[in-house]
Amino acid sequence: MSVLVSASVPQAGQRSAVIRTGAPVSALRAEWTKLRTLAGTWWLLLAVIALTAAVGVGAASAVTCQAAGCGQDPAKVALSGVDLSQAVVAILAVLAISGEYSTGMIRTTLTAMPRRLSVLGAKAVVVAALTLAAGAVGVLAAMLAGRLILPGRGFTRGHGYPSLSLASGPDLRAVAGTVLYLALIALLALGVATAVRDSAVSIGLVLALLYLFPVIASALNPRWSRHLEQIGPMSAGLTIQATAGLRGLPLAPWQGLGVLALWAAGALLAGAAALRLRDA
Numbered sequence: 164m165s166v167l168v169s170a171s172v173p174q175a176g177q178r179s180a181v182i183r184t185g186a187p188v189s190a191l192r193a194e195w196t197k198l199r200t201l202a203g204t205w206w207l208l209l210a211v212i213a214l215t216a217a218v219g220v221g222a223a224s225a226v227t228c229q230a231a232g233c234g235q236d237p238a239k240v241a242l243s244g245v246d247l248s249q250a251v252v253a254i255l256a257v258l259a260i261s262g263e264y265s266t267g268m269i270r271t272t273l274t275a276m277p278r279r280l281s282v283l284g285a286k287a288v289v290v291a292a293l294t295l296a297a298g299a300v301g302v303l304a305a306m307l308a309g310r311l312i313l314p315g316r317g318f319t320r321g322h323g324y325p326s327l328s329l330a331s332g333p334d335l336r337a338v339a340g341t342v343l344y345l346a347l348i349a350l351l352a353l354g355v356a357t358a359v360r361d362s363a364v365s366i367g368l369v370l371a372l373l374y375l376f377p378v379i380a381s382a383l384n385p386r387w388s389r390h391l392e393q394i395g396p397m398s399a400g401l402t403i404q405a406t407a408g409l410r411g412l413p414l415a416p417w418q419g420l421g422v423l424a425l426w427a428a429g430a431l432l433a434g435a436a437a438l439r440l441r442d443a
Contacts, residue, residue: 354430
């Protein structure tokens with residue numbers, strides 16, 4: 164009997180270890196299934212791609228550079244669609260969790276996966292991965308459009324502007340950084356929605372964080388305006404797109420993206436604390 168008991172103990176331990184090991188994978192599968200089966204997910208991802216590319220095409224077609232040093236940044240012009248598509252990314256991320264609270268499905272989710280932080284982590288991975296994929300397609304399409312359109316608008320080597328190219332270090336940084344920017348916006352929105360729970364309030368709060376900082380900064384004197392641009396998630400994060408006039412930026416490009424990363428991390432920490440401490 165003692166032999167049987169002693170033999171059963173490691174087997175139980177092994178089973179619990181397998182369960183613990185498989186929990187993150189199961190959470191990822193569950194969150195991927197939930198998000199991909201929602202029709203709105205794919206429409207929102209298509210909107211991210213379309214807005215990023217279409218607004219970039221419109222901006223590239225509207226801008227002109229008549230002389231050398233015309234004061235425009237071709238990469239920022241091509242990628243200006245992100246200013247709008249980030250709002251769609253925020254909506255997608257908010258709905259990834261707030262929709263479960265509105266329908267009561269969150270109780271089922273947390274019953275099936277009692278480890279709440281694993282659930283939030285899985286949501287973050289899935290939302291970020293989808294945003295990265297859609298963002299990459301939209302950003303690359305916008306850069307290709309800029310490469311084709313901008314030379315005809317005066318952005319030529321004669322004016323000091325070589326064609327946009329991923330072989331250029333600053334252009335590659337602008338492209339990769341913009342895709343990361345969208346993913347960080349998604350994580351910021353997910354954290355806010357986890358803490359707030361309500362869809363409309365969460366979307367309004369995230370959009371206010373993104374767009375109010377630049378509006379307020381424009382109304383202040385240059386000193387205070389620069390400080391706000393350094394701490395605002397959008398104004399700081401979008402410095403990653405800059406390929407010209409770097410000395411005039413409130414922050415270096417990667418520093419600016421780092422500020423946005425801190426915003427996203429803070430939002431996720433707040434959401435994780437709310438998820439652990441409050442009832443579903």
